[in-house]
Amino acid sequence: MTTGTxxxxxxxxxxxxxxxxxxxxxxxxxxxxxxxxxxAQQGADRFAGKDDGFIYTRLGNPTxxxxxxxxxxxxxxxxxxxxxxxxxxxxxxxxxxxxxxxHVVSTASVYGPSRTLLEKQLxxxxxxxTYVDTSDLDQVRRALRPETKMVYVETPSNPLMQxxxxxxxxxxxxxxxxxxVVDSTFASPYxxxxxxxxxDVVLHSVTKFINGHADAVGGILIAKETAIAARLRQxxxxxxxxxxxxxAFLVHRxxxxxxxxxxxxxxxxxRIAAWLEARPDVAWVRYVxxxxxxxxxxxxxxxxxxxxxxxxxxxxxxxxxxxxxxRVQLAALAVSLGGVExxxxxxxxxxxxxxxxxxxxxxxxxxxxxxxxxxxEDPEDLIEDLRQxxxxxxxxxxxxxxxxxxxxxxxxxxxxxESEVCAHFGSTPEFxxxxxxxxxxxxxxxxxxxxxxxxxxxxxxLEGERIDAIVVGGIGMGALNKLMxxxxxxxxxxxxxxxxxxxxFTAGALKPVQPGMACAHHGHGHGGPA
Ligand SMILES: Cc1ncc(COP(=O)(O)O)c(C=O)c1O
Numbered sequence: 001m002t003t004g005t006x007x008x009x010x011x012x013x014x015x016x017x018x019x020x021x022x023x024x025x026x027x028x029x030x031x032x033x034x035x036x037x038x039x040a041q042q043g044a045d046r047f048a049g050k051d052d053g054f055i056y057t058r059l060g061n062p063t064x065x066x067x068x069x070x071x072x073x074x075x076x077x078x079x080x081x082x083x084x085x086x087x088x089x090x091x092x093x094x095x096x097x098x099x100x101x102x103h104v105v106s107t108a109s110v111y112g113p114s115r116t117l118l119e120k121q122l123x124x125x126x127x128x129x130t131y132v133d134t135s136d137l138d139q140v141r142r143a144l145r146p147e148t149k150m151v152y153v154e155t156p157s158n159p160l161m162q163x164x165x166x167x168x169x170x171x172x173x174x175x176x177x178x179x180x181v182v183d184s185t186f187a188s189p190y191x192x193x194x195x196x197x198x199x200d201v202v203l204h205s206v207t208k209f210i211n212g213h214a215d216a217v218g219g220i221l222i223a224k225e226t227a228i229a230a231r232l233r234q235x236x237x238x239x240x241x242x243x244x245x246x247x248a249f250l251v252h253r254x255x256x257x258x259x260x261x262x263x264x265x266x267x268x269x270x271r272i273a274a275w276l277e278a279r280p281d282v283a284w285v286r287y288v289x290x291x292x293x294x295x296x297x298x299x300x301x302x303x304x305x306x307x308x309x310x311x312x313x314x315x316x317x318x319x320x321x322x323x324x325x326x327r328v329q330l331a332a333l334a335v336s337l338g339g340v341e342x343x344x345x346x347x348x349x350x351x352x353x354x355x356x357x358x359x360x361x362x363x364x365x366x367x368x369x370x371x372x373x374x375x376x377e378d379p380e381d382l383i384e385d386l387r388q389x390x391x392x393x394x395x396x397x398x399x400x401x402x403x404x405x406x407x408x409x410x411x412x413x414x415x416x417x418e419s420e421v422c423a424h425f426g427s428t429p430e431f432x433x434x435x436x437x438x439x440x441x442x443x444x445x446x447x448x449x450x451x452x453x454x455x456x457x458x459x460x461x462l463e464g465e466r467i468d469a470i471v472v473g474g475i476g477m478g479a480l481n482k483l484m485x486x487x488x489x490x491x492x493x494x495x496x497x498x499x500x501x502x503x504x505f506t507a508g509a510l511k512p513v514q515p516g517m518a519c520a521h522h523g524h525g526h527g528g529p530a
Pocket of ligand 1 (some may be wrong): 085086087088111114154158183185186204205206207217218219336
């Protein structure tokens with residue numbers, strides 16, 4: 001069917017559809033490696049390009065072609081090339097369109113591996129690259145050189161949601177004789193028409209919004225002109241990063257609901273972003289649809305919607321973010337994005353851990369930044385999930401693992417106890433070991449790396465921490481009053497060993513300390529945990 005004049009939703013469903021002998025409504029999975037020719041002449045004609053029938057699946061396949069034609073129609077391109085992964089698309093575009101000695105100007109906060117591939121691997125073959133904040137046109141202008149052959153932009157960028165003005169950068173690239181390549185993964189063709197805005201090639205990790213169901217990995221390149229599409233296809237087939245027919249079927253099936261999924265997810269994302277921004281324990285929120293976004297006006301001009309990706313940082317930085325990620329229940333703690341399931345992840349230690357720390361900092365990817373990909377669950381449930389993870393104070397629910405217990409140990413007084421506590425909790429994320437005496441804080445090889453870089457955290461650092469309960473063997477009145485005033489339940493450790501104390505705590509058998517009650521040091525021998 002010709003869908004040229006039809007709307008986006010109709011193209012999603014019908015563009016690229018292949019008719020088969022049985023009248024199948026859905027393009028079937030042609031799970032074959034090769035295609036038989038009717039005659040030797042037909043085989044020769046196909047190789048010579050005189051007959052456009054299929055030859056071999058690495059070179060082309062009807063199921064994959066259906067997806068490619070659909071995405072080409074959605075982006076308004078001359079042709080599309082599906083790849084085995086998003087990185088397959090990135091590799092293909094670099095290798096097909098660049099030669100030794102060429103220079104690339106790229107978005108500094110581009111997806112980590114897209115930068116590493118160019119900066120570290122392809123540099124060995126004479127490619128040179130410069131990374132700038134492409135949302136700042138002056139930086140792009142200054143970075144251009146006579147030998148710049150490609151401007152590679154990711155917008156919105158991952159994970160900072162920076163928006164690059166595509167029309168303006170396209171004009172700069174064109175004037176310099178360079179091609180503009182846009183990674184539009186975060187927007188998808190539904191929210192951003194990069195070719196219309198001036199790009200020569202647009203690419204997607206279809207693993208994300210285009211497939212949308214977290215059940216396939218893939219990529220796609222769409223070229224504005226046939227000649228560029230042909231160069232890309234040739235390189236893809238030489239590298240051999242073709243999309244498999246079964247993978248193409250899954251991606252194409254997911255693609256059909258792209259508009260519905262994004263409409264739903266971005267409406268929820270807008271609510272969640274506003275809710276996060278209003279919380280006092282959230283330091284900042286970066287969402288394209290918030291007025292606080294630095295390129296809010298540009299995004300409204302360039303995109304048809306703000307999308308479903310949110311980045312934010314909690315007061316308390318990485319430690320607070322870590323706790324949030326451990327506590328959410330509806331959102332899955334996983335990398336990737338753009339699926340029907342809401343996902344939460346930590347770029348500095350996960351997706352962007354390959355980017356050197358200094359570069360991460362320079363591009364604004366702070367250690368406390370949390371990335372949240374909104375799915376299609378009920379927005380009320382997602383907000384409630386975040387709320388319960390942030391508002392963890394309250395009644396104990398022994399055994400459910402919902403509470404964070406803090407074991408206070410008077411470090412000065414008992415080395416044996418300290419190592420027992422460390423041995424017991426070394427790998428247990430729910431527990432945090434603090435020193436009741438802030439002046440004696442020192443290195444303990446446990447998991448409290450985020451509290452003073454490998455130091456046992458001083459009790460003073462509990463301020464602002466979201467703790468349900470604290471179990472103490474000894475604690476000063478000042479610290480005790482502070483904790484209780486903050487609404488933290490304090491329990492006395494009255495058991496002989498750390499293990500027994502923990503068991504009693506999780507069984508709900510420890511006695512809470514009452515306001516005004518003195519809390520003397522005790523149980524320091526090889527006794528209570530503190
Ligand atoms: C913006 C962006 N581009 C490219 C990729 C690479 O895609 P893939 O993981 O499918 O290889 C990703 C993956 O997260 C991405 O977020």
